[in-house]
Amino acid sequence: MMELVMRNYWWLGITKDVGKYVDGCNACQRMKNRTEAPAEKLMANEILEKVWMHLTVDFITKLLLVVGKDAILVVYDRLSKIAHFVATIKGTSVEGLVRLFRDNVWKLHGLLESVISDKGLQFAAELMKEFNKMLGIEMRLLTMFHL
Numbered sequence: 469m470m471e472l473v474m475r476n477y478w479w480l481g482i483t484k485d486v487g488k489y490v491d492g493c494n495a496c497q498r499m500k501n502r503t504e505a506p507a508e509k510l511m512a513n514e515i516l517e518k519v520w521m522h523l524t525v526d527f528i529t530k531l532l533l534v535v536g537k538d539a540i541l542v543v544y545d546r547l548s549k550i551a552h553f554v555a556t557i558k559g560t561s562v563e564g565l566v567r568l569f570r571d572n573v574w575k576l577h578g579l580l581e582s583v584i585s586d587k588g589l590q591f592a593a594e595l596m597k598e599f600n601k602m603l604g605i606e607m608r609l610l611t612m613f614h615l
């Protein structure tokens with residue numbers, strides 16, 4: 469705002485005077501420019517019917533080192549709201565994470581249908597790719613939609 473005024477005008481105390489004007493102007497207070505992009509339309513998640521089929525995977529990191537572990541793998545069932553907490557280290561490889569998943573979640577609950585993670589699509593895809601490889605499941609991914 470100040471830059472626009474100072475393009476054409478200048479006087480001693482301009483910043484203070486313009487600030488007082490903006491603070492007292494009703495229209496200025498109601499019509500502030502937004503600095504962030506407007507939010508996208510929210511989409512509801514599908515209605516779940518089976519427990520341990522739709523999971524959320526996340527990490528708690530930057531913890532104190534205890535027994536050689538400094539992170540926690542959190543696997544959360546979206547329907548039953550039950551979680552498994554598995555101690556790990558921050559730099560665990562994908563293969564190591566899959567082994568933790570297999571030993572602590574899959575052996576108790578079986579195969580899943582979907583995974584949500586804030587690590588991004590690449591993380592979830594790499595996790596499932598390595599998991600299928602470990603279980604001996606051959607993945608045949610298509611790059612096109614076929615009727």
